[in-house]
Amino acid sequence: MKIGFIGAGRMAATLALGLAQSGYHIAAIASRTHESAQLLAETIQGCQAKENSLDIVRNCDFVFITTPDDSIEAVVDQIHWREGMSVVHCSGAKTSDILKKAKTDGAHTASFHPMQTFPKTGGGDTELSGISFALEGDPLVLNKLKDMASNLGGWSVEVSAEHRAIYHLSGFLACGAVTTLINQASGLWEILGYKREYGLKVLLPLLKSTVASIENHGIADSLTGPISRGDIGTVEKHIEALQQNAKSILPLYKSLASGALTVAGQRNDIDQTSEKALRTLLDDHI
Ligand SMILES: NC(=O)c1ccc[n+]([C@@H]2O[C@H](COP(=O)([O-])OP(=O)(O)OC[C@H]3O[C@@H](n4cnc5c(N)ncnc54)[C@H](OP(=O)(O)O)[C@@H]3O)[C@@H](O)[C@H]2O)c1
Structure with a gap:
């Protein structure tokens, strides 16, 4: 051939x-x-x-x-x-x-x-x-x-x-959307007084460990952070900080936090009261 x-x-x-x-x-x-x-x-x-x-x-x-x-x-x-x-x-x-x-x-x-x-x-x-x-x-x-x-x-x-469109979209979420998210996350370092390249350097090991964990342990067991622990106070602080410094990212944060809450709920290690309070907090700000 x-x-x-x-x-x-x-x-x-x-x-x-x-x-x-x-x-x-x-x-x-x-x-x-x-x-x-x-x-x-x-x-x-x-x-x-x-x-x-x-x-x-x-x-x-x-x-x-x-x-x-x-x-x-x-x-x-x-x-x-x-x-x-x-x-x-x-x-x-x-x-x-x-x-x-x-x-x-x-x-x-x-x-x-x-x-x-x-x-x-x-x-x-x-x-x-x-x-x-x-x-x-x-x-x-x-x-x-x-x-x-x-x-x-x-x-x-x-x-x-x-x-075909759904298939292709799944690839966009796993690649293009993740790249865009890392761009947003690195950009937040400019608020801290650093260059975004420096932010990227700080965040890359975290990104690599997250991918490795998803590969080795699956999605539910890889979710860490305040949502997975039901830390309402921390999520409130995130929302407040975004309102003051980066309001344009707020809808993205809330949409992702809401998705994380669904994963945490599937894992059953967040109590129903915290889950409900977090859902209300996130819905309130949408
Ligand atoms: N890149 C990816 O990550 C990726 C992943 C999966 C699938 N794909 C698919 O692979 C395909 C190609 O994507 P790519 O990323 O390789 O694109 P690319 O890097 O932009 O390359 C496109 C190539 O096509 C040539 N070209 C453009 N118009 C042409 C024409 N009318 N006649 C002949 N050659 C022409 C360009 O020519 P010159 O260099 O000569 O100017 C260039 O070499 C797309 O269908 C894309 O969806 C890409």
């Missing part, structure tokens, strides 16, 4: 390298700019940078479209695909329906989304092993994609087209 990529960004860099290291033949890469394609092709043995997408279709029988989500359909629509070849995109939010032009031309289409973040171009430094890949599309391609996920050291999960 000769694999090609259209789009030589962050996703392509990691996936192409990972597949090559797992024994797959990455034959050719094209991108909007030849420079990006060349840079990536140079890191993979036996891979050539091509001038345009048509060269990928001519030279490969399995093509990943790894352009930004909003360009995928336009890229696919411009190409006449060969019958029997496979065309796959890596968007988490979109289904294989956006590859309909390829399907009409007789290609097999699917989507293959790794639940992982690839923040930098350059590839190689993000783990593909141990992660899940959401699959959806033509069963003929799904079998090959399942093998790829497994050869990359990951596993595959089938997510229907109907539930």
